[in-house]
Amino acid sequence: MDILLNVLADKKISEEITISGSKSESNRLLILQTLFPEIKIENLSDSDDSVHMQHALSTKEEVVNIGHAGTAMRFLTSYFAVKENREVVLTGSERMQNRPIEILVNALKDLGAEISYKEKVGYPPIRIKGKKITKNQVSINGNVSSQYISSLLLIASKLENGLEVELVGKITSIPYINMTLSLLNQLGIETSFEDNIIKVQPKKTIKNQIVVVESDWSSASYFYSIVALSEIGSTIQLSAYKKESLQGDSCLSEIYKHFGVSTTFGKHFITLKKESETKKEVLRLDLKNAPDIAQTIAVTCFSEGISCDLIGLHTLKIKETDRLVALQNELTKLGASISVTDKSLHLEKSSEINKNIAIETYNDHRMAMAFAPLALRVPIKILDAEVVTKSYQKFWEDMQQIGIKIDKL
Structure with a gap:
């Protein structure tokens, strides 16, 4: 039109x-709600991106198509990487298949994730075989999209040993990283961000709570x-x-x-x-x-x-x-x-x-x-x-x- x-x-x-x-808060909370069912979300975003995220988290299909939703692509890459006994192909629109994902994929592979490219190296669609990850240290450039970093932080508390992320070089989009850490803290998950090191402690369960976006x-x-x-x-x-x-x-x-x-x-x-x-x-x-x-x-x-x-x-x-x-x-x-x-x-x-x-x-x-x-x-x-x-x-x-x-x- x-x-x-x-x-x-x-x-x-x-x-x-x-x-x-907020789309940014909603999409983070939707991932966290799937990891911690104790969360109830109010004032959730009605954006297409959040609708795509909800569908992707609930579908049992092997191919998960998130359309134009870049946040969903990045957050779901880490989510499915630690979803044991689940294998998916994560894809999106033509534009999405030309948006880079390699920096995040490499970081997850360094942790032991099993991810491969279906077509062009460095870009979706990607095949992800979910597995248990026990490594707890990874490095990633600090000047990349903060969504790569937040993607790792969102799953960190569900890893057996938590996670320590070293940000290499200059750090950009710090407010979005802090948003992720603040939401984790709200849920009772311990974190720290000192110099260029972010630490997230493991957490099995949290208190029942309502989060208003x-x-x-x-x-x-x-x-x-x-x-x-x-x-x-x-x-x-x-x-x-x-x-x-x-x-x-x-x-x-x-x-x-x-x-x-x-x-x-x-x-x-x-x-x-x-x-x-x-x-x-x-x-x-x-x-x-x-x-x-x-x-x-x-x-x-x-x-x-x-x-x-x-x-x-x-x-x-x-x-x-x-x-x-x-x-x-x-x-x-x-x-x-x-x-x-x-x-x-x-x-x-x-x-x-x-x-x-x-x-x-x-x-x-x-x-x-x-x-x-x-x-x-x-x-x-x-x-x-x-x-x-x-x-x-x-x-x-x-x-x-x-x-x-x-x-x-």
Whole structure:
């Protein structure tokens, strides 16, 4: 489905939106719930990725297809590696079969796992023969996707001797590693993270408990962008959020001060308010700990006519698409002057935005959602708009509630 977005008239926004649970937290907890049935999860993400994860964990089929769900691919690789007496072929979409998995597979093999490639070495599909793993020490590069590291940590407490992970070199995406460790600690599993060594102690059973998933901060980013582009005085209340978040993307509350957006924390919600005009100086950010919000920030800067320098983006090359190239392609169509490297983005300030441009989404949910707020400036087309369901089922409904008009093309 292709759609046309526009706003019929400028207006001050005042809305309340409830956002589904964090995909990142939900997918970690779904793995942990399968390992520890004592857990009950509330406010679970309704994203496609979490649906794929639940299906993969419950199916008895030999071939497990997780579609575009990169988190599921990585977490399930470790899960099935320690699932004794179970053999599966883990596969996904065409794009997924071109996303690397070798670093994680090598780490698991070092621990004694039995994994082989069905087609191209280093990429899914992979055949996994689950077995008991007794080794408890492994090394992995610290600058790789944090999901590889979290994948190992999620199964660690179920290994007979626990696990010690040495992170080699510079460590990126630390908030996502800390999210995993915090969830383990919440369940009563002992962990430590000192210098470049992470230790997880073995645990056979845990106490019965309910875990409430915080709503997704990545999803909140699109509302930060909308408020940034809105009239002064506009407000959007989002639930359910907390000040002491496990999610790295909660840095949005600081970053969007540059765009005149304040964040007030209530008991289970946040209120975003447009307090002042966007600052005109260049926005310089290192997003190594929150790369998923890079697209939203770049589009906000372009919409507000300011320059930005974003670094720490090396993991965007291996997401649903090469997000840096995709951003460059689509922002250029809109009239932007933008350059990218394999880990950074530089956007020049611009004074005009081309109208009625069709935005390619590249099978990437964040491309569709990051560009949607532009409708507050010009009519814009979004191609393959259903791609948003990967992480945010109600996105277009919520955009209509905000006041964005949506026409099917």
